[in-house]
Amino acid sequence: MSAPDTAALVKEYRENGFAVAERLFxxxxxxxxxxxxxxxxSVPDIGAVAEVxxxxxxxxxxxxxxxxxxxxxxxxAAHPRLLDHVEALIGPDILFHYSKLHLKAxxxxxEVDWHQDFAYYPHTNTDLVTALVYLDDTTVENSCLQAVPGxxxxxxxxxxxxxxxxxxxxxxxxxDPALAVPIEAPAGSVVFIHCLLLHxxxxxxxxxxxxxxxxxxxxxxxxxxxxxAHAGHNEAGVRLLRxxxxxxxxxxxxxxxxxxxxxxxxxxxxxxxxxxxxxxxxRTGYATLxxxx
Numbered sequence: 001m002s003a004p005d006t007a008a009l010v011k012e013y014r015e016n017g018f019a020v021a022e023r024l025f026x027x028x029x030x031x032x033x034x035x036x037x038x039x040x041x042s043v044p045d046i047g048a049v050a051e052v053x054x055x056x057x058x059x060x061x062x063x064x065x066x067x068x069x070x071x072x073x074x075x076x077a078a079h080p081r082l083l084d085h086v087e088a089l090i091g092p093d094i095l096f097h098y099s100k101l102h103l104k105a106x107x108x109x110x111e112v113d114w115h116q117d118f119a120y121y122p123h124t125n126t127d128l129v130t131a132l133v134y135l136d137d138t139t140v141e142n143s144c145l146q147a148v149p150g151x152x153x154x155x156x157x158x159x160x161x162x163x164x165x166x167x168x169x170x171x172x173x174x175x176d177p178a179l180a181v182p183i184e185a186p187a188g189s190v191v192f193i194h195c196l197l198l199h200x201x202x203x204x205x206x207x208x209x210x211x212x213x214x215x216x217x218x219x220x221x222x223x224x225x226x227x228x229a230h231a232g233h234n235e236a237g238v239r240l241l242r243x244x245x246x247x248x249x250x251x252x253x254x255x256x257x258x259x260x261x262x263x264x265x266x267x268x269x270x271x272x273x274x275x276x277x278x279x280x281x282x283r284t285g286y287a288t289l290x291x292x293x
Contacts, residue, residue: 002121008089013089013220017152017197018183021085025188033213035137036072037063037101051267062267063101065237066213073099082131082190083242087216089192090127092219093243097121097128098234101269104143104201104210111203111273113168114175116152117216118195119159120167120230120268122256124249126152127151128195135211139184143204144189145212146180148201151198156256164262167197167271168258209220221246226258230265 013019016050025033041060043049049069050060066073077099086094100206104110117130158193167170169175174196183191193199204210220243224231 004163009085010088012131012289013192013194016147016149017194018149018199019089019224020183020185021190021192022185023188024081024085025076025079025269027188028136029079030188030210032072032114033076033133033210036066036070037103037135037211040066040069048199049163050103050129053110053271056108059105059108060103060105060106062158063107064099064103064267065099067096067215067220067255068237072171073101073213073215076133076213078241082215085192086131087242088128090219091237091243092110093246094241095220095222096237096239096241097216097220098216099213099215102210102212102214104204104212106142106204106207106209108204110200113170114157114200115234115268115272116196116198117193118156118256120166120259121234122156122225122258123218123222124225124235125219125222126251127196127222127250129218130163130193130216132191132193133213134185134187134189134191134214136209137186138189138210139214140182142206142208142210143201144185144210145183145193145197145199146167146203147183147193148175148179149181150176152196154196155254156250157198159259160223160257165257165259165271166274167268213249214260217241219246219250221250222246223249225256228259228261230261231259246284 009019040049046060049063053061067077159167159174219271
């Protein structure tokens with residue numbers, strides 16, 4: 001990445017809370033990742049490797065820790081081109097934090113309500129970034145990410161409902177939908193998301209998939225301040241990808257409300273939908289130990 005491109009990426013990220021690098025992954029790399037999805041899901045019981053869409057046991061909506069399930073995703077998360085961009089945003093000492101896949105199948109892709117990623121895993125500082133890699137050409141029609149530019153500068157919003165963490169911003173504190181900006185981009189593009197950016201995605205009502213691979217990273221001096229059932233679940237897989245480990249925690253001033261849910265939950269979807277309060281057990285995701293193997 002050239003110096004001018006780096007400067008533009010950083011400027012966009014600092015001002016808006018997100019930045020887009022179009023076609024960072026070439027068509028052959030995108031094809032490899034989509035083929036890997038097919039291989040992961042080529043099992044008799046999809047629910048054993050993925051979270052399924054409600055009411056459809058044969059349709060996956062999320063694959064947790066794809067970097068643990070297929071080498072193609074492990075390679076992609078550590079791709080030098082991707083890490084060059086991450087380094088421009090959070091510095092040279094980079095830890096891999098976690099990964100996930102959202103599949104957004106045609107006509108059924110689940111909605112993701114307004115939220116900030118940091119609400120789920122508060123750290124000592126906010127140099128945490130998610131790289132959302134579009135694996136399909138993505139537009140409003142097939143549920144591109146939507147975000148409020150500059151919302152990362154306003155601190156942590158309230159993600160509680162009825163006294164418990166529900167992983168979404170609703171009620172009077174919810175963003176005005178008119179302020180949302182759709183982030184459309186071709187397959188292979190990467191949307192870099194600041195951990196305090198308010199964002200959501202609608203259901204996919206089109207006839208096209210909107211698959212997205214989301215590896216997340218953090219600066220080596222960003223340390224978790226909460227080890228609940230889901231926040232601490234990532235730590236076993238955290239590893240250094242570039243630079244050096246840090247023996248010092250860099251601490252930003254402020255207060256962070258901890259994500260204390262009513263019950264353990266399997267995913268963002270389950271938490272936002274309230275399914276975790278109805279006694280439904282999760283077979284994959286935050287609330288299981290399978291992903292730590």
